[in-house]
Amino acid sequence: MPVAAGQVGRLSQALMAMVLGVFIVGVVGFSHIDVIHNAAHDVRHSNAFPCH
Amino acid sequence: MGTFRSIVFSSVIAGFIVGLIVTVAQQFGTVPLILKAEVFEKAAETHQHEHDSAAAPQAAAAGHDHAGHSHADHDHGAAGWEPREGLERNAYTAVANVLTAIGFALLLAGFFAVRSGATGESISWHEGLLWGLAGFAVFTIAPGLGLPPELPGVPTAPLLSRQIWWLAAVLATAAGLALIVFRRTVPAAIAGVILLTLPHLIGAPELQHVETNVPSSLSHQFMVAVTLTSLVFWSLLGSLTSTIFARFDRNADRPA
Numbered sequence: 001m002p003v004a005a006g007q008v009g010r011l012s013q014a015l016m017a018m019v020l021g022v023f024i025v026g027v028v029g030f031s032h033i034d035v036i037h038n039a040a041h042d043v044r045h046s047n048a049f050p051c052h
Numbered sequence: 053m054g055t056f057r058s059i060v061f062s063s064v065i066a067g068f069i070v071g072l073i074v075t076v077a078q079q080f081g082t083v084p085l086i087l088k089a090e091v092f093e094k095a096a097e098t099h100q101h102e103h104d105s106a107a108a109p110q111a112a113a114a115g116h117d118h119a120g121h122s123h124a125d126h127d128h129g130a131a132g133w134e135p136r137e138g139l140e141r142n143a144y145t146a147v148a149n150v151l152t153a154i155g156f157a158l159l160l161a162g163f164f165a166v167r168s169g170a171t172g173e174s175i176s177w178h179e180g181l182l183w184g185l186a187g188f189a190v191f192t193i194a195p196g197l198g199l200p201p202e203l204p205g206v207p208t209a210p211l212l213s214r215q216i217w218w219l220a221a222v223l224a225t226a227a228g229l230a231l232i233v234f235r236r237t238v239p240a241a242i243a244g245v246i247l248l249t250l251p252h253l254i255g256a257p258e259l260q261h262v263e264t265n266v267p268s269s270l271s272h273q274f275m276v277a278v279t280l281t282s283l284v285f286w287s288l289l290g291s292l293t294s295t296i297f298a299r300f301d302r303n304a305d306r307p308a
Binding site: 009013014015018021022024028029035038039040043044045046048049051052 | 056063078132133134144145149157158162163196200201202215278
């Protein structure tokens with residue numbers, strides 16, 4: 001049981017980090033907020049994220 | 053929180069290094085082309101403003117995605133903050149690159165943690181590189197087939213529809229590759245290939261008529277530049293994040 005609990009802990013911590021990562025990429029690359037768009041403009045184009 | 057801390061620390065370090073290297077690469081690759089295209093974009097805008105009242109129906113017919121918006125929405129419009137040209141603009145580009153790299157590194161390191169937790173062995177730089185190349189396929193190649201890297205000034209279908217298709221292509225490609233790599237059965241492989249193909253059969257949103265004065269040779273150069281810098285980004289991010297994560301993770305309290 002401790003093994004399973006440890007694995008679950010690792011999995012949930014990994015998932016938490018991944019959700020955080022997706023959130024950061026989402027804000028920088030996909031947010032419709034004007035100021036964020038303008039600041040990250042060249043990066044959105046350079047990453048081929050849909051822009052404008 | 054040993055695992056979470058290892059993931060975050062390694063992602064921040066790898067993201068910083070890769071984000072800064074890619075910012076330099078972009079200064080030679082993509083950014084000069086964006087600046088060139090903006091000259092065409094601004095010229096077209098001035099032209100459109102002059103003929104705004106007369107040519108409004110024409111703009112709508114061209115399907116320009118700003119036609120329905122007010123001009124205040126536009127990123128190069130007079131209203132709304134935007135970074136000043138030169139150093140300030142490039143500084144924000146560097147910050148955005150570092151943040152994007154950290155975000156994707158968190159995603160990669162999350163997979164590394166799950167993988168090494170399951171196998172009991174730490175992730176090698178080589179496996180990390182392969183994960184990075186998978187990221188390149190999922191986040192650059194697959195969405196780029198339907199929505200090629202765009203230059204400013206090239207009219208495109210409405211933003212939200214393109215973002216939705218982009219996300220769908222990314223999810224389908226990731227799921228398809230995962231089925232093929234991790235299941236290793238014939239039905240899973242067939243389902244995987246179908247998933248890889250599906251977004252492109254449905255097709256990305258596009259305009260019927262694209263009228264732009266941005267030369268197509270510039271667009272082609274841009275496509276090559278984006279793909280190459282992205283390849284550098286993902287190769288570095290995969291191998292660096294895995295190397296640094298393996299080091300942190302070895303020292304952290306391993307579960308079980």
